[in-house]
Amino acid sequence: MDRISTAQAATMPVEFTLNGKTVVGRSDETLIETARHYGIDIPHLCYKEGMRPDGNCRACVVEIKGERVLAPSCCRTPKDGMEVITDNPRSVASQKMVLELLLSDIPEKSYTLNSELDHWAKALKVGKPRFESRHQPKADLSHSAIAVNLDACIQCTRCLRACREEQVNDVIGYAFRGEHSKIVFDLDDPMGDSTCVACGECVQACPTGALMPAREAGKIQADKTVDSVCPYCGVGCLLTYNVKGNKILWVQGREGPANSSRLCVKGRYGFDYVQHKHRLTRPLIRKPGMKKHKDFVVDPDNWSQVFREASWEEALDFAAKGLRDIRDKHGKKSLAGFGSAKGTNEEAYLFQKLVRTGFGSNNVDHCTRLCHASSVAALMEGINSGAVSNQVRDVIKAEVVFLIGANPTVNHPVAATWMKNAAKAGVKLIVADPRRGELARYATHYLQFKADTDVALLNAMLHVIVEEGLANEAFIRDRTSGYEALAENVKKFSPEAMAPVCGIDAKTIREVARLYATSKGSMIMWGMGISQHVHGTDNARCLIALALSTGQIGKPGSGLHPLRGQNNVQGASDSGLIPMFYPDYQRVITPEAKARFEKLWGMELDPKPGLTVVETINAAKKREIRGMYIMGENPAMSDPDVDHAREALATLDHMVVQDIFLTETAYLADVVLPATAWPEKVGTVTNTDRMVQLGRKAIEPPGEAKEDLWLINELAKRMGLSWNYTHPREVFDEMRQCMDSIAGITWERLERDSSVTYPCEKEGDPGEPVVFTTHFPTTTGRGKFVPADLISAAERPDDQYPMVLITGRQLEHWHTGAMTRRATVLDHIEPEPVASFHPLDLDRFQVKAGEIVTVESRRGKIALYARADEGTPAGAVFIPFCYYEAAANLLTNPVLDPVGKIPEFKYCAVKVTKGGPTPVHSSFGGGKAFSELGTV
């Protein structure tokens, strides 16, 4: 039998008898599932839908005629003519005895409102257990997110399977044996001291409350549940808020195409920032005479030193007037706007429309400039599409996954789970990154190449493909252009020549290139390690060339996937928050596009592309930009050489900031408009997989805070536009008129399905998870090879600044920390600013892990705690940029990639000295929220 017929056979109907009645099941469907279809509920505990059945609890045993012992219905599939009895005295006796045995060993008081054991005990009328209880273990309350009460544990191993087989975080084990068998974390360590990343999948899996949200949050009955999307990263996990009053109690993962109910620590435990006391509740206007200066520490507790409260009328009028005056006095190009990849598609669309029509220029950008601008530039140039060709979960269909410059276990945790699942299922995972992350353990090949040498490594791979005849000639002939130039260019990049440059031996480069080129399906996934370099565009060009030269694109399990960072960075870019593109990547410089939008918006538009993020900051410094509207972005933390950025922002005549907290940027504003947090509004966001997903309102905003859409609309009205948008639905409908890729998605469908993949050009289209199957969306239909040469980082280490600084993120903290450092659990887990070093480097500096070091570049210096981490390459220091008290971007180099205009966040020269002042917290961060819990 070949594979297809085996697969077909598995779904063939099977007729058997169930409690005397003839039923039809399938040979790949377990008895418990078939029984449920026929209205027969068999008790079960270790079985959970969607999880590999383990058959250990034995609560679901049934009798199968002719078999000596009872069989677990969760693990057995039917055979034709099988006689199955679920409810005879023999089966029920065992089912009840199992429940009674388990009941005898758990405390009477429950830790959960939804004990499955209690449910089944009640259903089967199991009385008070007749056995003596076991010796009970102590509670483990060492983790700030999760309470571990193993006295309620029934050893069903659902948590273990959640941790090891679903999330593959590999923390939970089943140790010891017999009646001493025990769920453990690592080496039976307290959960809080273990490698647990608090994804909470175990809590979601636990049937008895042995694992629960900390502080008994799960014992409060919610008033309602609201289905929504996670507000953090680009993976786009669907979730459900459990709400009581106006408070989110806890969050659970929801079945979604990107996450299948999985979440990470941020999505599951990082929601209480919305209730933080620092939330802006009234509009603020800068007090007269309060000078702006680049050197400051924001203390949101003491906002009144700088600002006064104002009514909405006053604040909006003041905000608009300031912008209007500059526009009228200094011209349309003297204004700029930064939208946000954290807002909705509808907000992004309105924001860019406001800048383009109300301000009158294309000076609109957002943080995509700081993350994947170079990737998008290369993709637009090569295949005229900036979006992913395949979705993350396609990795399971691949034979090889090549992951470079990305640390998804930290930055895209749920996406990483799919990669780990794939690796466990035998997909070859090749990880290339100067920093060794968790995924390296699952990789068949881990390439710890030298930072800054991406092109050397990738061109060497291309060299092998060309030289060894591994190129896909038919694909090159039919679907690409420019191959000859590429082939010629990579001649000089033999693996042997590049090995000393990139630090990976030639044999490994050849092996990896062959694996990638010759597999049935290869996926390339990359992150900011590729994009945030002066040669970021070149790096991405090489990746595109790998896919085009081998034909590893345009089919399931085979393609290109830049992992998008923000929850809506894909959508914000799609919606036109980019200075050179209108919505749907229609180029500002093309007359047809301009005409299309002039017609739709009824207004003449600026034919010239606007300024990018860093260009805007530079222009502000030069007083060419004098007024700005910034919504939900924090350039005073996120921009390179942030000292310079702060200085530029402080120079502005008028700055309007719309945010939920008094951020470092808001601190420099003339007027601050209190906006809504994600769970307080309705709107769509688009994830890294091109899934448009609907976020729903769960709670009311605090005080007088207003929905962002309303705010943009009000400002637009005051800028002279006759807008009257009252609901995101209306905006989305307008977007469909000018964005062909989502033209087929209706609001009703979003409300029904929560998630729709684009392209979806006609109503009813299913959406295309894999694109470029027959051609590329270029004018010729062909993909273009663009050769790349070696360019060094702008600032190499030298005697004075001998170390390399790599910046990035960490699992618990989101970007500049405005949200996550106010989320109790997240801040508690990572409370202090840290710089990671290889232990040998720390030895060299005679610094102990945990001591303070000072890191200094030509632009600034910060003091923070040293962390010993073998994953950091020797000679480098890694610093997350979320800590205001030690802002990494005071050090970074603002030099830009010439094409993508992305700054080189991943490389600059620094020096490290022992000691320095203790980082000082203002009124948040440092574990404050957690320590205040007991007193609130």
Place this chain on the structure above:
Amino acid sequence: MNERASPKAQENRARVRATPKGRRVDPAARAEVRGLLGDAPRRRDLLIEHLHRIQDRYGHLSAAHLVALADEMKLAMTEVYEVATFYHHFDVVKDGDTAPPAVTVRVCDSISCEMAGAKELLSKLPAILGKDVRVLHAPCIGRCETAPAAVVGQNPLPHATVEQIAALVKAGALKHPAPGSRESHPQRDIVSPAYVDYAAYRAKGGYELAKTCIEGAKKREDVIAVMESSGLRGLGGAGFPAGRKWKSVAAEPAPRLMAINIDEGEPGTFKDRWYLERDPHRFIEGALVAAWAVGIAEIYIYLRDEYHGCRAILEKEIAALHKDAPCKLPPIHLRRGAGAYICGEESAMIESIEGKRGMPRLRPPYVAQVGLFNRPTLEHNMETLHWVRDILEKGADWFASHGRNGRKGLRSFSVSGRVKKPGVHLAPAGITVKELIAEYCGGMLDGHKFYGYLPGGASGGILPAAMADIPLDFDTLNQYGCFIGSAAVVILSDKDRATSAARNLTKFFSEESCGQCTPCRVGTAKTLKLIEKARWDQALLNELSQAMMDASICGLGQAAPNPVLSVMKYFPSEIA
């Protein structure tokens, strides 16, 4: 514990994480682990082997070594920890815990040894040996014919006395005497009997059969047919017809593997050790023939860790075989158990060979289809293979010609308890216990009156003297709620109590339960609690026993109630 956990004052300033989350690899521990592992592959299935290297070298497994080993093998820490804590012979020592003393004395307290005075040894030894020696009770070490038995380090001591144990400790004699050596040992002839080595085995025509087969002079079908008609059944206890097993595995897709079970742990059973110590090549030749007949790619031998002497013999003799191979040989891997009765269960053994906790698998799929490394696997008890050469040389009829009381074949009875001549007695299948005692065991010990017997080790139930005329064989005991299993017969006398035996056996099952399924994990523990009482709640015990028999995953849990049920059924006066 249940009140709202308020953060402690000292947590006001949350801690700085000096390292990423969780334990980190200690460089010194890593260097030590690398030194021990050398060039050995870091494959997951070798985890238990690697743990042994550390345990043997350092006398325990420190947390630092476990973390380093996990890193070295690209495993999660907990994957290493859960395996290390599963097996009795690994001593995990966490930070701050005291490492065990350098010397461990294990005193077997399974049924035969307990009857012979193990409890007395266990109570006296700690005071005599002092705090530098750890005294542990151990489940059956397979030396029941010389009860009470103990092990000093890795040096077994039959007929153990406090004095001899103390002498071995004092002499630092912690290893089993090397095979063929003249090392001194108080019971040298018992622990190192003379054996047929490779040269001697070859000299008597050994491996000619395997050679003939492998070099193509015999037909596979013919050989399998002989095996089938001989009526040889699996001698590990389950009794599956050997020839039929060969046939069915041969029909599965290649590559196929063979796993040989020498995890002889059933209390009362020691026949495999007996044969291994005397004629180790016979089963290897049987394995080679089976491998040829079934088309096996590689052979795995799983030997219980307690058999240190046998391990040395096998290592030496397999090396000799490879050095001067009579014909082309498949790879033969010798794997070492780590102290877990459950690994005698075929699928638990497979898990253990794969380097995991010995937790039985659910069936279907059967190991013949999806076994070791998910390949079709021919699994055999060692003794089953031991008879292959004789059967093929002497013919199927030779084996089937033995038997008594209407039964066919030979059985190697491991007899222990209150008889004059305990030991392995090769007797006709179907012999009754009365005949066995009289004809093979020299009768009851003086001063002891036959009271009852265990026909099949710990799991096979307990029968009273009044039922001494039942033919002992597969299938003949089922109607009495008993079975012969591995033919471990333990004889009880009027000095013994069936209830005591049931408590001993139930405690054994409770300690040896793998902990996977509820009926066995919780059921064995609750049964023990119930029968420790003077008055038994028989209704509840019956109810619980039925669920354990019906709903446990494997034979351990299914058979664990047998002793208790036997007592209630056949020895009611003891609990009246």
